[in-house]
Amino acid sequence: MRFSSVVWAPLFVLSTVAAYTPASTANTDQLAADGLSNLATWAADGNLNGSCTLENAAVRREWGNLTNTERQNYTNAVLCLMALPAKTDATLVPGAKTRYDDFLYQHINQTLTIHQTANFLSWHRWFVYTYEQALRNECGYTGYQPVSLVSQPCAMPYLTTPSTAADPLDSPIFDGGDYSMSGNGVYEAHNCTEALPTDLNCIPAGQGGGCIYSGPFKNSTVHLGPVDATLAESGIVDNNGTSYNPRCLKRDVSSWVSTRWSTEENSTTLLTENSDIASFQDTMQGNFTLGEYGVHGAGHFTIGGDPGGDIYTSPGDPMFWLHHGQIDRTWWIWQNQDIANRQNAISGTITMFNSPASRNGTLEDMLYLGVNADGIAIKDVMSTVEGPLCYIYM
Ligand SMILES: *[C@@H]1O[C@H](CO)[C@@H](O)[C@H](O)[C@H]1NC(C)=O
Ligand SMILES: *[C@@H]1O[C@H](CO)[C@@H](O)[C@H](O)[C@H]1NC(C)=O
Ligand SMILES: *[C@@H]1O[C@H](CO)[C@@H](O)[C@H](O)[C@H]1NC(C)=O
Ligand SMILES: *[C@@H]1O[C@H](CO)[C@@H](O)[C@H](O)[C@H]1NC(C)=O
Ligand SMILES: *[C@@H]1O[C@H](CO)[C@@H](O)[C@H](O)[C@H]1NC(C)=O
Ligand SMILES: *[C@@H]1O[C@H](CO)[C@@H](O)[C@H](O)[C@H]1NC(C)=O
Ligand SMILES: *[C@@H]1O[C@H](CO)[C@@H](O)[C@H](O)[C@H]1NC(C)=O
Ligand SMILES: *[C@@H]1O[C@H](CO)[C@@H](O)[C@H](O)[C@H]1NC(C)=O
Ligand SMILES: *[C@@H]1O[C@H](CO)[C@@H](O)[C@H](O)[C@H]1NC(C)=O
Ligand SMILES: *[C@@H]1O[C@H](CO)[C@@H](O)[C@H](O)[C@H]1NC(C)=O
Ligand SMILES: [Cu+2]
Numbered sequence: 281m282r283f284s285s286v287v288w289a290p291l292f293v294l295s296t297v298a299a300y301t302p303a304s305t306a307n308t309d310q311l312a313a314d315g316l317s318n319l320a321t322w323a324a325d326g327n328l329n330g331s332c333t334l335e336n337a338a339v340r341r342e343w344g345n346l347t348n349t350e351r352q353n354y355t356n357a358v359l360c361l362m363a364l365p366a367k368t369d370a371t372l373v374p375g376a377k378t379r380y381d382d383f384l385y386q387h388i389n390q391t392l393t394i395h396q397t398a399n400f401l402s403w404h405r406w407f408v409y410t411y412e413q414a415l416r417n418e419c420g421y422t423g424y425q426p427v428s429l430v431s432q433p434c435a436m437p438y439l440t441t442p443s444t445a446a447d448p449l450d451s452p453i454f455d456g457g458d459y460s461m462s463g464n465g466v467y468e469a470h471n472c473t474e475a476l477p478t479d480l481n482c483i484p485a486g487q488g489g490g491c492i493y494s495g496p497f498k499n500s501t502v503h504l505g506p507v508d509a510t511l512a513e514s515g516i517v518d519n520n521g522t523s524y525n526p527r528c529l530k531r532d533v534s535s536w537v538s539t540r541w542s543t544e545e546n547s548t549t550l551l552t553e554n555s556d557i558a559s560f561q562d563t564m565q566g567n568f569t570l571g572e573y574g575v576h577g578a579g580h581f582t583i584g585g586d587p588g589g590d591i592y593t594s595p596g597d598p599m600f601w602l603h604h605g606q607i608d609r610t611w612w613i614w615q616n617q618d619i620a621n622r623q624n625a626i627s628g629t630i631t632m633f634n635s636p637a638s639r640n641g642t643l644e645d646m647l648y649l650g651v652n653a654d655g656i657a658i659k660d661v662m663s664t665v666e667g668p669l670c671y672i673y674m
Contacts, residue, residue: 285622300451301441302344306546308613309440312673315616318382319665319672332670339674340605344439344452345588348459350423354437355461355496356422358598361414362500367651375504375524383411384504384595386650388521391507391592391632396565398628398641401611402658407595408604409661409669410653418474438605438673442547445538448582449487453602454533456494463495463597464488465531465585472534473510473589475581481571483581484536497598500529501587505593511586521592529597531585540579541566550575552616557625560614564607575610579603609673612664624662 306494323334343351364379375387387394387407394403415421423437444451449464456463468490472482489511503526509516511530518523554560566574573581580594580603587593594600615622624643631638643659660667 282506296519300447300455302440302451303446303544303567305440305443305544305547308442308544308551308610310550311551311617312609312613312615313354315613316672317422318616318619323665327619328665330666330670332665334665334672336670337665338671340438340445340609340671341674343439343602344443347435350498351459353421354415354423355598357415357419357423358601359496360419364418369501373504373522375522377503377524379436381415381503382651383407383414384593386648386652388505388507388592389650391670393630393632395591396562396628396632397630398626399630399645399647399658400561400565400628401608402626402661403647404604405608405611405664405669406647406656406661407649408601408608409671410649411601423534427622435600436607439599440490441538441542441575441582441606442544443543445542445582445635446535449533457514458496461496461602462492462500462529463531464533465492465529466490468530470511470532473534473581473584475510475573475577475589476568476571481573483534483584486532486534486536486584488532488585489530491530497529500598501526502529502593502596504587505596506587506590507592508590509586510584510589514516516586517601529586529596531588532585534582537573537578537584538582541573542575542582546575546578547610551610551617553613555566555618556627557622558627560611561628564610575606579606587598623661626658626662 318332362378362380366376366378366382366383368376373385376382394400440452444453448454453461454463465488467487470485470489472484475481475483489491492500503524505519505521506516507518507521509518550563554563564574564576566572566577581589583597583599587596588599626643627643628641629638630641645658646655647658648655661669664671
C-alpha cells in the first residue's frame with residue numbers, strides 16, 4: 281500500500297494566525313515528504329516488525345503549525361517538569377533540583393562522549409524522546425497523539441529552524457508573548473561570543489545578552505553549569521556542572537548566525553550533498569577548524585546566551601528541544617531517502633573529535649540517561665518506527 285494522500289490532507293489546512301511570514305522550507309519539506317513515502321513503502325514491504333505502524337505513530341509537528349492552545353499545552357508541560365523534584369542523587373549532583381535538571385545533568389555529564397562521536401545523532405534522538413515521555417507521563421502533556429487522532433493537540437513540536445532564520449526575533453516563537461517560547465534576553469552590554477574553541481567567527485553581540493523577562497519562561501532560574509560559558513564578560517563563571525549555581529536564563533538571539541548557517545539552502549545542501557553518514561554528521565555539526573557552525577551549531581548559537589551558548593549546558597534553555605527535534609528530523613529525512621542503506625549507518629569513535637583516541641562506535645553500544653531511562657542499544661533507536669520508538673515528523 282502506498283501512502284495515501286487522503287490520510288494526510290487534513291494536516292495542511294492547519295494554519296497560524298500570526299502575521300509573520302516564515303521563509304519557505306519547500307525543498308526540505310519535499311525531501312521529508314519523499315522520505316515519508318519511502319517509509320510507507322518500507323512498512324508495506326513488511327519491515328516494521330513491532331506494534332508501531334505509520335497509522336498509530338505519534339506525529340511531531342512544526343511549531344509554526346500549532347495553535348496557540350497547543351503551544352501553551354507544551355510550554356505548560358515544560359514548566360511543570362521544571363517544578364517537579366529531581367530524581368538524581370543529591371549527594372552526587374547537589375545542583376540538580378528538578379526533573380528538568382535530571383535531563384540537563386545527563387547532557388552536562390556526557391558532553392565529551394555524545395558530540396562529534398558515533399552516537400551523536402542516536403544519543404540526542406533518545407534524549408529528546410525520553411524528555412517527551414516525561415512531559416507526557418509526568419506532566420499531562422497530551423500532545424503525544426497518533427495520526428488517527430491528529431485533530432487532537434499536537435505531538436512534541438520541533439522548529440524548522442530555516443523557516444525563521446532570516447528574522448528569528450520577529451517570529452512568533454521568540455516574540456515573548458504567552459504563546460511563544462519566550463523572547464530574547466533584555467539588552468546587556470557584552471562582547472562578541474567566542475563560540476568556537478578555535479576563536480574563529482566570534483559572533484557579534486546581538487540585541488539581548490541579559491535575562492528573559494517575557495513569555496512562558498520569564499524569570500526562569502537555571503540551576504546547573506555553565507561548564508564552558510560564552511558570556512564570560514557578563515560575570516558568568518564556569519562551574520563543574522554538579523554544584524548549585526542559580527541564575528537567570530539569558531539569551532542573545534542571533535540572526536548573524538542563523539542567516540549564515542541555518543538557512544533552507546544550508547538544510548537542503550546538507551541533505552542532498554552528503555550521501556554517507558560520516559560526511560552528513562560532520563557537515564551537520566560543522567567544522568571548528570574552518571569556523572563553520574553547521575546547522576547543528578547554528579541552531580544553538582542562534583539562541584546563544586547562558587546556558588544556550590554552552591555546549592555542555594545548552595539543554596538548560598527550553599529552546600534546545602525544539603532545535604534538537606529539527607536535528608532529529610533532519611537525520612530522519614536523510615535516513616528515509618535510502619532506508620535500506622542509511623537506516624543503520626554509523627561512523628565515528630566514542631570520544632569527541634576522537635580525542636583522546638578511541639575505538640569506533642558500534643550499533644551495539646549503549647546509550648545512558650541516568651535516572652531518566654533504562655540504557656538502550658544504539659541499534660534500537662536507529663529507526664523511529666521499529667523497536668521501542670514510534671513517531672514520525674509531519
Ligand atoms: C507547516 O508545516 C509544513 C510542513 O512542514 C511547512 O511547509 C509549513 O511551512 C508549516 N507552516 C508554518 C506556518 O510554519
Ligand atoms: C493539555 O491539554 C489537555 C487537553 O485540553 C489538558 O487535559 C492538559 O491538562 C493540558 N496539559 C497541560 C500541561 O497544559
Ligand atoms: C569587551 O572586551 C574588552 C577587552 O577584553 C573589555 O575591556 C570590555 O570591558 C568588554 N566589554 C564588555 C561589555 O564586557
Ligand atoms: C521577573 O523579574 C523582574 C526583574 O527582576 C521583576 O521585576 C518581576 O517582578 C519578575 N516577575 C515575576 C513574575 O517574578
Ligand atoms: C563542584 O564544585 C563545588 C563548588 O565549588 C564543590 O563543592 C564540589 O566538590 C565540586 N564537585 C566536583 C565533583 O568536583
Ligand atoms: C548557508 O546559506 C547561506 C544563505 O542561503 C549561504 O550564503 C551560505 O553560503 C550557506 N553556507 C553553507 C556552508 O552552505
Ligand atoms: C575540517 O576541515 C579541515 C580543513 O579542510 C579538514 O582537514 C578537517 O578534516 C575537517 N574536520 C572535520 C571534523 O570535518
Ligand atoms: C573505524 O572506522 C573507520 C571509518 O569508518 C575505518 O576506516 C577504520 O578501519 C575503523 N577502525 C577499526 C579499528 O575498525
Ligand atoms: C556521570 O558520568 C559517568 C561516566 O562518565 C558515570 O559513571 C556517572 O554515573 C555519571 N553520573 C551520574 C550522576 O549519572
Ligand atoms: C525490530 O527491529 C529492530 C531493528 O532491527 C530491533 O531493534 C527490535 O528489537 C525489533 N523488534 C522486535 C519486536 O523484534
Ligand atoms: Cu548535545
